Amino acid sequence: MSQSHAPHPVVLIGGGGHALVVAEAIGQGAVLVGFYDDAPDARLAGAARVPCLGALREIPAALEPWYMLALGDLALRRRVLPSLAGARSFAITHRTAFVSENAKVGPGVFVGPHAVIHTFAKVGPHAIINTGAIIEHECEIGENAHVAPGAVLGGNVTVGPDTLVGLGSRVNPGVRIGRACVIGAGATVVRDVPDGVTVVGVPARPLSRR
Ligand code: JB2
Numbered sequence: 001m002s003q004s005h006a007p008h009p010v011v012l013i014g015g016g017g018h019a020l021v022v023a024e025a026i027g028q029g030a031v032l033v034g035f036y037d038d039a040p041d042a043r044l045a046g047a048a049r050v051p052c053l054g055a056l057r058e059i060p061a062a063l064e065p066w067y068m069l070a071l072g073d074l075a076l077r078r079r080v081l082p083s084l085a086g087a088r089s090f091a092i093t094h095r096t097a098f099v100s101e102n103a104k105v106g107p108g109v110f111v112g113p114h115a116v117i118h119t120f121a122k123v124g125p126h127a128i129i130n131t132g133a134i135i136e137h138e139c140e141i142g143e144n145a146h147v148a149p150g151a152v153l154g155g156n157v158t159v160g161p162d163t164l165v166g167l168g169s170r171v172n173p174g175v176r177i178g179r180a181c182v183i184g185a186g187a188t189v190v191r192d193v194p195d196g197v198t199v200v201g202v203p204a205r206p207l208s209r210r
Pocket of ligand 1: 014015016017018019037038039042043056070071072073076
């Protein structure tokens with residue numbers, strides 16, 4: 001978005017805690033005009049005085065402003081995405097984040113404060129690279145995955161779509177994590193994780209199958 005033009009109107013899908021974080025990272029060139037959430041008094045309305053434009057089911061088929069998914073719940077984000085098929089998403093990178101010029105970051109990705117996306121990493125659409133997360137060289141992050149605050153991925157790690165890599169966890173270089181997995185907070189992942197599996201602990205071991 002060029003700063004020489006009028007700021008582009010944008011909306012957030014979600015108005016809770018994650019939306020507060022995303023709203024604060026929106027830079028010049030975009031202006032937040034509202035959010036959609038089932039709770040009209042969601043925290044974005046109260047704390048940041050952003051208007052609620054309607055419930056999630058009321059998102060117009062031809063949504064004009066560009067949108068950013070700002071719900072933290074990955075399953076809910078996945079359920080809402082089809083209603084946004086005709087709309088245009090955009091990526092938000094906090095001004096303190098480092099994103100290598102050789103990295104590829106898809107539409108709708110949020111990169112939080114002090115996050116690092118290193119050289120030749122690829123981040124799929126609508127992924128969250130949250131506060132202080134480190135995505136080392138050549139990692140591949142799937143669509144709608146969430147690398148939570150303080151998580152560290154060594155080089156060449158693969159994270160599947162809809163997977164949560166929990167707060168402060170560590171993933172050894174080259175490990176492959178499947179789709180819809182959960183890596184528990186503080187876990188250290190030393191071997192591959194199949195689709196749908198939750199792992200916890202140091203070293204991380206399976207807890208349950210979703
Ligand atoms: O079906 C629903 C639903 N529909 C709308 N389930 C849930 N859990 N929430 C729903 N919502 C709306 O999502 C709620 O009305 C509320 O405004 C918002 C959830 O806000 P909350 O602050 O609870 O969570 P969040 O999704 O914004 O943030 C979570 O994920 C972030 C990544 C939190 O765990 C944060 O701490 C975290 N940083």
